Amino acid sequence: GQQVMQIPQYQHVQEGEDFTTYCNSSTTLSNIQWYKQRPGGHPVFLIQLVKSGEVKKQKRLTFQFGEAKKNSSLHITATQTTDVGTYFCAASASGSRLTFGEGTQLTVNP
Amino acid sequence: SAVISQKPSRDICQRGTSLTIQCQVDSQVTMMFWYRQQPGQSLTLIATANQGSEATYESGFVIDKFPISRPNLTFSTLTVSNMSPEDSSIYLCSVEEGLETDTQYFGPGTRLTVL
Numbered sequence: 001g002q003q004v005m006q007i008p009q010y011q012h013v014q015e016g017e018d019f020t021t022y023c024n025s026s027t028t029l030s031n032i033q034w035y036k037q038r039p040g041g042h043p044v045f046l047i048q049l050v051k052s053g054e055v056k057k058q059k060r061l062t063f064q065f066g067e068a069k070k071n072s073s074l075h076i077t078a079t080q081t082t083d084v085g086t087y088f089c090a091a092s093a094s095g096s097r098l099t100f101g102e103g104t105q106l107t108v109n110p
Numbered sequence: 111s112a113v114i115s116q117k118p119s120r121d122i123c124q125r126g127t128s129l130t131i132q133c134q135v136d137s138q139v140t141m142m143f144w145y146r147q148q149p150g151q152s153l154t155l156i157a158t159a160n161q162g163s164e165a166t167y168e169s170g171f172v173i174d175k176f177p178i179s180r181p182n183l184t185f186s187t188l189t190v191s192n193m194s195p196e197d198s199s200i201y202l203c204s205v206e207e208g209l210e211t212d213t214q215y216f217g218p219g220t221r222l223t224v225l
Contacts, residue, residue, distance in 0.1 A: 033213060042202060042216040043153065045111075088152065090214070097168075098212050100153045 004091050006101030014109050019076040021104035023089035030092050032065055032072045037103070038085040046074075079108045112137050112205055114217035122223045123193055130189045131220045133203035138183035140206070143214065144176070147200040156201075159186045193224045 005024045013019050023032065031050045035043040047056055049065035049072060056063045062075045072091075076083055089101040113136040123129050133142065144156040156176055157167045165178040179187045190197050200221050204214040 031211075035214075042219050043214070045213050045215060048211060048213055092212055097155060097158075098214065102152045105150075 004089060004099050004101040006089055006104060008104055009102065010105050010107075012107045012109065013079050015081060016078050019079050019083070019106055021074050021087050021089075021106075022071065023073070023091070023101050024071045025091055025093075027070070027093050029069050030094055033090045033098070034063055034072075034074050035088045035090060035100075036085050037088065041085075043088060076106075079106070081108050081110055084108050111207055111215050112139060114203060114205065114215065116203060116217040116220050118220055119218065120221040120223075122225065124225055125194055127193055128189055128191045129193065129222060130187050131201055131203075131222075133186045133188070133217055135184045135205055140183070142180065142186045143204045143206075144178065144186070144188045145202045145204060145216075147202060147219070149199075153202065156188070190222065193222075195224045198222055198224045 007022050011019055031048055033048045034046040036046055037043045047063050049063055052069050053067045054065040060077045064073045072089055074087055084107055086103040086105045088103045090098050092098045115134045117132045121129055142159045145153045146156055147153050155168050156171045157165045157178055159165045159178045159180040161180045161183050167173060175191050177189045188201060200219045202216050202219045204216045206212055207215055
């Protein structure tokens with residue numbers, strides 16, 4: 001199956017700093033999705049990107065899909081303590097099942 | 111989105127025993143999925159459960175170890191058989207919503223510890 005690489009594995013920031021996690025694939029993707037998992041919780045769907053070069057925003061979160069549809073990023077502006085958790089990308093290519101990245105664990109120091 | 115419940119929420123089991131995890135959805139869904147998430151790790155798909163047909167297992171997972179039932183469009187069970195400590199993990203069921211997307215909505219998970 002396809003591999004989805006996600007970096008960094010961990011990120012520690014001070015409250016108010018920005019945060020970015022990156023997701024990369026060697027194959028062209030049909031779509032990419034982002035999920036957030038709070039400590040002790042289950043993954044919750046955030047957004048799906050489908051189009052080449054697509055950019056979507058949810059308040060302080062900006063999601064981007066690369067022009068070649070092989071990479072994506074999630075950027076959080078001015079992090080808050082409520083942003084703590086693990087952010088997963090998940091991607092599928094034509095004919096394949098959804099594959100989750102390894103996740104980026106974000107901690108925010110108040 | 112669908113509301114998904116799982117039972118039990120957690121359990122501690124002895125080596126060699128089996129545990130059946132239940133997943134209930136508040137609406138009819140075509141496809142249900144079972145994932146495993148080991149501590150601090152990503153989500154790994156175990157199998158896809160379709161109503162009226164055999165479950166489809168991913169590489170590395172077999173029916174004898176993880177038998178699955180899907181008796182109707184709102185319910186599924188996953189059994190973890192002949193457990194060993196390596197089976198300690200969180201088991202999550204999920205559903206897809208919408209015909210045009212593979213977006214996953216997850217249940218709260220079952221935290222399994224095998225001694």
